[in-house]
Amino acid sequence: MNKNQTMKKNLKTILIISGILLSVSFSYAQQQEIRPVRLSQISDGLYEILDGRGANGGLYVGNDGVLVIDAKMDKESVDQTIKEIAGITEKPVKYLVNTHSDGDHVNGNQYFPEEVIIIAHENCREEFFHPGRDGSPSIWGDPAMAPFVPEITFRDHMDIFYGSEKVELWYFGVGHTTGDIVVYFPVEKTAFIGDQFFQGRPQLIHSYKGGNSFEHVKTLTKMLETIDAEKFCSGHSEIVDRQAIKDHIGQMQARQEKIRFLIDEKRTLEEITDEFDENEARLVESIYNEIKEGLL
Numbered sequence: 001m002n003k004n005q006t007m008k009k010n011l012k013t014i015l016i017i018s019g020i021l022l023s024v025s026f027s028y029a030q031q032q033e034i035r036p037v038r039l040s041q042i043s044d045g046l047y048e049i050l051d052g053r054g055a056n057g058g059l060y061v062g063n064d065g066v067l068v069i070d071a072k073m074d075k076e077s078v079d080q081t082i083k084e085i086a087g088i089t090e091k092p093v094k095y096l097v098n099t100h101s102d103g104d105h106v107n108g109n110q111y112f113p114e115e116v117i118i119i120a121h122e123n124c125r126e127e128f129f130h131p132g133r134d135g136s137p138s139i140w141g142d143p144a145m146a147p148f149v150p151e152i153t154f155r156d157h158m159d160i161f162y163g164s165e166k167v168e169l170w171y172f173g174v175g176h177t178t179g180d181i182v183v184y185f186p187v188e189k190t191a192f193i194g195d196q197f198f199q200g201r202p203q204l205i206h207s208y209k210g211g212n213s214f215e216h217v218k219t220l221t222k223m224l225e226t227i228d229a230e231k232f233c234s235g236h237s238e239i240v241d242r243q244a245i246k247d248h249i250g251q252m253q254a255r256q257e258k259i260r261f262l263i264d265e266k267r268t269l270e271e272i273t274d275e276f277d278e279n280e281a282r283l284v285e286s287i288y289n290e291i292k293e294g295l296l
C-alpha cells in the first residue's frame with residue numbers, strides 16, 4: 001500500500017468512526033429529549049397521560065367535568081396536558097387526584113387552575129410537607145403554594161360520582177410511601193396505581209418517607225383481593241394485568257427471603273448487596289434495614 005492509499009484508508013476509518021459517534025450522540029440526544037404530553041385512550045372517556053416531564057398519569061371525562069390523575073412536574077407539561085384535554089372535551093378539569101407525594105406526580109399541581117379540587121390520601125398530604133431525601137425543605141410550606149396542596153383527603157376509601165359513573169379511590173396501606181392510593185374505574189376494570197408497581201427496574205421503596213417493602217407486599221395483595229381490576233396503569237410502566245402484579249409480589253418476597261437468609265448467615269450489608277444487581281442496591285438496603293429493625 002503506498003502512502004496515498006494509506007492516507008485514504010485512514011481518512012475512510014476516521015469518517016466511519018465519526019459517523020458512528022455522530023449517530024450515537026444523535027440517539028443519545030433523542031433519548032434525552034422530552035416528548036410532548038400525549039393521551040392514550042383506554043376506553044370511552046378514560047385515557048393514560050403519557051410523556052412530558054414526570055410520571056404517566058390518567059384522565060377521565062365525566063358527566064360534568066374531567067378528573068386528572070397525577071400532575072407531571074413542570075408548567076410546560078401541565079400546559080400540554082390541558083391543551084390535550086381541550087382537544088377531546090370542552091368540560092373543565094374538576095378534580096386532580098395525586099396517587100402519592102413524589103415530585104414527578106405532584107409538582108405540576110401548582111400549574112393547574114386554582115379552582116381544581118386536589119384530592120389525596122391523608123398521609124400523602126402530610127408527606128407534602130416533609131423535607132426531601134437530602135434534607136432540603138419542602139416547597140409546599142410556602143403559603144403561596146397552599147391552593148395546590150391536596151385540600152380533600154381520605155383514610156380508607158372515597159367514591160366520586162359523575163352521574164351514574166363511579167370512580168373509586170382506595171387506600172390499601174403503606175408500601176412505596178405511606179400515602180399511595182389506587183384510583184379504580186369499576187366499569188372499565190382499570191386501576192391507576194401510581195408507583196406501586198415497576199417493570200424492568202427495581203421497585204422504589206421510599207424508606208425516608210416511611211415506605212416499607214413488607215407492607216408493600218401486603219398492600220398489593222390486599223389490592224388484588226379487593227378490586228377486580230384487569231388493567232393496571234402505573235407511573236413508569238406499560239399497562240399490565242393481574243398476573244404481572246402477582247409476579248411483582250412474588251419477586252419482592254423472593255428478594256426479601258434471600259436477604260433474610262443472608263442476614264441469618266451473618267453477611268454484611270455490603271456482601272448482601274453484592275449478591276444482587278447493582279441497580280437494586282437501594283431496595284436491598286431498605287429491606288436489610290427493615291429486617292434488622294424487626295429483629296431488634
Ligand SMILES: [Zn+2]
Nearest residue numbers: 055104195235
Ligand atoms: Zn414516579
